[in-house]
Amino acid sequence: MTCMASGKQHKHEAILHFEQNHLDRPFFLQSAQEATNKTLQEAFDYLGPALENPPLYSDTGAYAHLPQLKCFEQSVQASEPIDIAFVGAPFDTATTYRPGARFGPTGIRLGSRRLAKHSGHSVENDFNPFDGQYARVVDCGDVPVTPMDNRVALTQIQAAHQIIASYTPANTTTTPKVPRIITLGGDHTITLPAMRAAYKHWGPLSILHFDSHVDTFRPRIHAPESRYSRVNHGTYFHIAHDEGILGDETNMHAGIKGVYLDSGDEAHDRKCGFDMVKCREIDSIGVQGVIEKIKARVGTGPVYLSFDIDSVDPAFAPATGTAEPGGWTSREVLAIISGLSSLKIVGADLVEVAPMYDTAAEQTGQVAAEILYEILTVMIRSPV
Numbered sequence: 159m160t161c162m163a164s165g166k167q168h169k170h171e172a173i174l175h176f177e178q179n180h181l182d183r184p185f186f187l188q189s190a191q192e193a194t195n196k197t198l199q200e201a202f203d204y205l206g207p208a209l210e211n212p213p214l215y216s217d218t219g220a221y222a223h224l225p226q227l228k229c230f231e232q233s234v235q236a237s238e239p240i241d242i243a244f245v246g247a248p249f250d251t252a253t254t255y256r257p258g259a260r261f262g263p264t265g266i267r268l269g270s271r272r273l274a275k276h277s278g279h280s281v282e283n284d285f286n287p288f289d290g291q292y293a294r295v296v297d298c299g300d301v302p303v304t305p306m307d308n309r310v311a312l313t314q315i316q317a318a319h320q321i322i323a324s325y326t327p328a329n330t331t332t333t334p335k336v337p338r339i340i341t342l343g344g345d346h347t348i349t350l351p352a353m354r355a356a357y358k359h360w361g362p363l364s365i366l367h368f369d370s371h372v373d374t375f376r377p378r379i380h381a382p383e384s385r386y387s388r389v390n391h392g393t394y395f396h397i398a399h400d401e402g403i404l405g406d407e408t409n410m411h412a413g414i415k416g417v418y419l420d421s422g423d424e425a426h427d428r429k430c431g432f433d434m435v436k437c438r439e440i441d442s443i444g445v446q447g448v449i450e451k452i453k454a455r456v457g458t459g460p461v462y463l464s465f466d467i468d469s470v471d472p473a474f475a476p477a478t479g480t481a482e483p484g485g486w487t488s489r490e491v492l493a494i495i496s497g498l499s500s501l502k503i504v505g506a507d508l509v510e511v512a513p514m515y516d517t518a519a520e521q522t523g524q525v526a527a528e529i530l531y532e533i534l535t536v537m538i539r540s541p542v
Contacts, residue, residue: 198324201317205230208302208314215261216248216300221342221530222273222288229298229322239328240337241293242537244530246300247315247344247352250512251308252390256479258512263300263342265477265513266530269523273531280535282496287534294328295534308389312351315341319355332541335359340530340537343509345479346373346391349464350398356505357403360460363504364408365395365432366452368491369466370416370482372423374399374430380419391510399430406431410455412448412494413437413469416482437469437485445490449497456501460542463506463533467526475525477516488525495532502542506533 196204209230220226221244228234229243246263253259278288288295301318303311319339327333336359341352346369356363367373374395375381377388389397398404408431415437418424427434433455435448443451468478471485486494508526516522 196317196320198320201320202230202232204317205302205314205321208304212300212302213248213260213305215264216246216302219267220244220297220299221267221527222270222278223275224288224295224297226297226299229296229325230302230318235321235325238296238325239294240296240322240325241328241333242295242338242340242534243298243322243325244296244340244342245298245318245322246342247303247348247507248300249303249305249311249315249344249348250479251305251311251345252347253345253479254390254392256512256515258514259343259345259479259510260303260305261513262344262509262511265511265516265520265523266342266508266526267297268513269520269525270527270530273527278531283535283539285535285539287531287538292329292332293538295538298322308347308386312347312389315348316351316355319352320358323355323359332538334542338503338537338542339505340533341507342530343507343511346464346466346509347389347394348509349507350389350394352505352507353398353403353462354401356460356462360504362405363403363462364405364410364456364459366410366412366456366461366463366498366501367395367432367466368412368464368469370414370437370468370485371466371480372411372414372418372427372432372434374427374432375419375423376426395430395432396426404431405459408455408457408459410434410452412452413486413491415484416480440486440490445493445497448494452494452498453500458502460504461501463501463503465506465508465529465533466510467508467522468510470525475522477512477514477522478510479512480510488528491529492532495529495536499536499539501536502540503533503537504542506537508533
């Protein structure tokens with residue numbers, strides 16, 4: 159953002175920082191290698207100006223009444239241990255259809271109101287992820303994401319992940335290396351900076367991707383307008399593959415049912431290291447068959463789980479940007495995730511909740527919150 163006053167041009171400090179460091183980049187985002195070289199102090203400094211004037215649609219309570227920390231303040235970083243952190247990424251300026259996912263973190267947290275330490279013991283798993291016995295779980299609030307420049311916004315999200323990962327774990331048995339992060343989106347582009355941050359600590363990641371769409375679409379073919387447009391919520395896995403973030407032949411889509419953009423998309427998806435469980439396969443192999451296919455594919459290494467709410471049928475989760483009828487039910491999705499307890503999930507996100515398309519009963523927000531409850535349970539029960 160710029161303005162003219164007394165003949166001088168003024169720019170936000172975050173934009174100046176970006177332009178000074180990346181003006182000559184052939185592609186507008188940092189490479190994975192450059193991104194991992196930012197010092198912790200540089201990450202704090204980068205977010206500092208935005209924290210003074212965060213977006214008005216951010217930071218509206220905590221997920222499931224968890225302790226809410228101001229994680230991006232250095233005084234807090236020095237005194238508060240964390241095992242697993244929720245963090246909001248209110249970003250939706252790289253979506254290609256209906257916008258509104260910047261309000262997703264708020265909608266998900268509102269949908270989680272009935273979950274808490276004293277109302278969180280699972281009937282199915284006989285386990286309470288909120289009781290603090292095995293992990294200290296907190297909500298770090300929202301990253302102060304600018305809605306004006308995607309280059310700055312995605313860098314802000316990555317800096318926030320770097321800061322959270324610098325906290326000392328509270329339970330070194332279940333969290334021996336760094337805190338694990340669950341990000342509330344936001345459109346699906348936010349997965350790219352989250353994966354880049356996780357890659358720094360865990361190396362190549364096996365991706366478990368619940369979605370209606372493959373999101374490995376080729377930027378130069380499907381977003382040819384500019385270099386700026388090529389990073390969006392349908393291309394980020396292609397970019398992550400090019401950067402070496404993804405594991406080789408250990409990545410899995412689950413629930414795919416959306417159309418391809420052209421006939422070469424499926425072959426290109428396989429070149430990016432993905433296999434898939436198509437949505438209708440559940441009719442023949444059942445929930446247990448889906449679980450077994452996922453486990454066989456992603457293996458025993460570090461897994462990043464990314465969940466697009468549009469993988470759930472819009473009868474159960476209508477509030478999303480690119481709804482696709484014919485999806486899995488909420489019960490099927492919860493059962494599948496619950497069955498993944500052996501996976502070593504090092505990071506996760508839930509994205510594309512756009513509350514303004516929801517029902518008056520906050521249906522999608524509640525489904526999203528319940529899915530995150532199951533993901534959190536799996537993460538705590540499966541030490542990394």
